[in-house]
Structures are given as structure tokens and as C-alpha cells.
Amino acid sequence: MAVASKKIPAPDQVTIRTALLSVSDKTGIVDLARQLHDKGIRLVSTGGTHKSLSDAGLPVRDVSELTGFPEVMDGRVKTLHPGVHGGLLAIRDDEEHVAAMAQHGITGIDLAVINLYPFEEVRAKGGDYPTTVENIDIGGPAMIRASAKNHAYVTVITDPADYDALLAELASGATSFAFRQKMAAKAYARTAAYDTAISSWFGEVLDTPMPRHRTIGGVLKEEMRYGENPHQKAAFYVTGENRPGVATATLLQGKQLSYNNINDTDAAFELVAEFPAEQGPACAIIKHANPCGVATGKTLTEAYSRALACDSTSAFGGIIALNQTLDAVTAEEIVKLFTEVIIAPGVSEEAKAIIARKANLRLLVTGGLPDPRVPGLTAKTVAGGLLVQTRDNGMVEDLDLKVVTKRAPTAQELIDMKFAFKVAKHVKSNAVVYAKDGQTVGIGAGQMSRVDSVRIAAIKAEEAAKALGLPKPLTIGSAVASEAFLPFADGLLSAVAAGATAVIQPGGSMRDDEVIAAADEAGVAMVFTGMRHFRH
Secondary structure (H helix, E strand, O other): OOOOOOOOOOOOEEEOOEEEEEOOOOOOHHHHHHHHHHOOOEEEEOHHHHHHHHHOOOOOEEHHHHHOOOOEOOOOEOOOOHHHHHHHHOOOOOHHHHHHHHHHOOOOOOEEEEOOOOHHHHHHOOOOHHHHHHOOOOHHHHHHHHHHHOOOOOEEEOOHHHHHHHHHHHHHOEEEHHHHHHHHHHHHHHHHHHHHHHHHHHHHHOOOOOOOOOOOOOEEEEEOOOOOOOOOOOEEEEOOOOOOOOOOOEEEEOOOOOHHHHHHHHHHHHHHOOOOHHHOOEEEEEEOOEEEEEEEOOOHHHHHHHHHHHOOOOOOOEEEEEOOOEOHHHHHHHOOOOEEEEEEOOEOHHHHHHHOOOOOOEEEEOOOOOOOOOOOEEEEEEOOEEEEEEOOOOOHHHOOOEEOOOOOOOHHHHHHHHHHHHHHOOOOOOOEEEEOOOEEEEEEOOOOOHHHHHHHHHHHHHHHHHHHOOOOOOOOOOEEEEOOOOOOHHHHHHHHHOOOOEEEEOOOOOOHHHHHHHHHHHOOEEEEOOOOOOOO
16 A cells, blocks of 8 residues: 655755764765764764764764664664654654654754665675675665655765765755755665675575566666667676676776677677686687687687687677787787777786787786686566576586487597587577687578578688688588587588588487488587577
């Protein structure tokens, strides 16, 4: 049942007489309190904040003076009291509310400066269960929500970044309704994100990734000039997930990343992370979220050159992801090609100086690689809904590969198969990848017909051979991977025509027997993975 409104118009200007300060993040709080005091505003505070202000020599009342009740239970209970919430929720122009305040000795609170226990930080650092639970704030969110609801009369500040804006408002001693409304909206967004982090943590702990109610929270990292297209607005939010990548990387140089840059850079780095640094250098080059080329090498420079050779035309203006520290020799090669973004776990000082010659080239350093096996969630909006799924953390090394043809793959073919299947996992469906000797030699992405993806990849390989001056395409003697089953024999036969001698696919088609028979007749080896990697 809805609660009826008192229908009292909110005043535009509200004079601040009493301020309640209760913060976990004490950045700038002493300076703010001092300026509030200089304006004649009474200060009330709690726990550690009260101590910080008192130690700074500021006159500040303890919240227990408002409640007439001491902090108890190790500070768990201190502000959950009518003396506090009455002061925050009272409608100042309502006779009944004013009378209740007078009867019970409740002091009106005009300004609430509150931020919350660092639950997100504790969770990100892997705090144990009791520590994480203890950092779930109760009183803070309650005060924030009460203040935000009563923004007609109360100003609520939840972010130290807004202290300067508050002081600018208070130049006249009062805050405007527009400012209070804006801060209230920000306050509810903050508590929503906070509760989202808590519920997500419980989902992880209890292994319930798909609860009945789902929220996704984030903190604004930056607003962008536009989204995928200039007429679309966009912003980048970070969730706090402690995963090396574009959201946590340091931008060492270059202009702001665009919406498309971020999307493509994430795709590139997640792909190159399939190849652990300790197993040798690897490079992935991405364009429009699809790989143009992926390769390993004895050196990072060799890995880059081999990745570029797969499709040097498409690589123009792309994203380059590396699995090891960017060195000077590789940097010299990369700057020869117009590139939007480089992302790597680290960069040498010499390489940094070389990249600096290209002022607009963005250079991101992550400090490490994401672990492809670590679980997580991905989300996508649809009209009226949200599609949420667990991250595709399946690894071909962990699968029980089944040889289904008369001929088993050779040791080298098996290596090429696994390499191709790793890459196919990161190619938009329908996806087909040819690979040979740790290098992609043809990639077909995003076609409505799988056989078209097979043929396009072969055509790309032929074009690459001409560009490199090779007598024949590198698909000759390669392994080919399909991220989903081959529904008909035509796709396999097209791959064989392009020179593939080994095929890796999930299997599971109604016509598997026909495809296997075609493979046997062509003399190629084929294995089933039992795992599909659709990527839409």
C-alpha cells in the first residue's frame, strides 16, 4: 500500500545549521569540517571520524549526545536511533513533525556527510568470511537513504569528490534544491552499488550465480565523447573486480580510449591471456572485437610479426595485446603500423620512449594477465531484460579430446589443433580458425553460414600469402578449428580443399557420422572436444 504524501513544497534554499559527519574514507574530512565550523555549522560525528576531528582541535559533539545512548557492540549500534533518524527524516514545515522533535528532544540534521565501510575493497583483497561480513555497513546506508529521501530539507554527501561542490553551494550558507536532489540521486546509486557488491559476494560464497534478483553495479570511471556511434552517449563503469585488464590498467600515454577501443582492448587482452607468459611470448591483434591474427614466437617481436602476417590489411588501426613486457625491439616494429592501442602486462623504459613518438597511440599496462580459468559473470542487455551468464572459462587443455577418425592426429597437428581452438573461442560466431606452428593462418568470423566462415578464412589466407610473397597459402598442412559443431560435411570438405589436414570441433551434430566419414575419406584427422564456444 502506497504512503500518502504530505504535499509540502520543498524550499529552494535550506540553511545548514547542523552537520553529521560519519566516514570510513577520511580523505579531506578534516578540512571540510573546519570550513563547516568556520561557517558556524555545528558538527556531530561518530567513532573514528569523531576522533579525527577532535584530534584536529575542532569542536564536535559525539552522536551519543544526540541519542542519549552510548555506542555498543563494538560500534555495530550507534546511529540506529530515533535521535539520529528523526533528525534526518523530519519534515521541517510539518507541525506534527516539529512537535515530535520538540517532545523527544530531537535535533534536526541538515547535512549528512557519510561514506561506507570498505566492503568492496575487502572483498577485492580476498578477505576471509568473518572480516568481509564485518565490513558490511548497516548504519551508513540507513542514514544515507534517510537523508536522500528527505532531500527537500537535508543535503547528503557520499563522495569526497563532492566536498568542493558542497562548499561552493555553502558560500551563501545554504544549499539549493537542485543540488540536494542531485546528491540524493547519487546517494541512492551508491547504496545500490554497495548492496550489489554484497549480494554478488554472497552469490560467489554460496555458489548461486543466478539468484532470483540480479543487480549489476559499477563506479563511473569516465564519460566518453560518444558510444559505438557519434549520436550515442556512453560512459565506462568499473565493477571493482580484481582482474587484470582494460578496467584496471594504467594508461601511460595517448588520448582517452573510446567505447569501441575499450571493447576491442578487452577482447584482445582476454585472448592473449590464453597463452601464459611463462610458456613463451604471444601476441593478439584485434579489430572490431575479432582477431586479425594471433601467434606465439621465440621472442615477442617474432610473435608480433607472425600475428601481423595473418592479415596485415585488417590489422591497420587495430589493438595489439601482448602477454609479456613490451620491449624496445618489439616497440620499434609496432610503431611502423598505425595502431590504436597497445596493452601489455608491462613495458620497458626504452619501449616507453619509442611509443612516446606516437602521441595518439594509447599504451596500457596491466601488471599481469587475467586467469582464463577464473569464474565470473558477463551480462548483456536486451529490450526489457538482462542476459547474464558465467564467463566462458573452458580451456582446451582441460578437455578429454576424442579422436573420431581412423587416423589420429600427429603430435604437431594436435598442438596446432589446440592453438586454433583457443583462438576460435574468442572469434565471433560462426567462427573458423586455421593454425600452423603456433600461428593463425586464416580466420573466418561472424558468418551466418559456417561453410562461409571456412571459405572466408581460406580466402584471407590466400591474400596473406600474396602479400608475403609466398608460393602457397599457409593453410596447406594446417589444423582447422570450429568453435561449434560442423553441421554438414561441406564445411569440412572446404577446409580440406584449403589444405587443412586436421580438424578440431565440439561434435554433437545429427550428421556427425557423415562428417566423420568425409574426414576419413579425405584422410584427415579429427577430434571432438565436447565443448562449444559460441561468442555472439
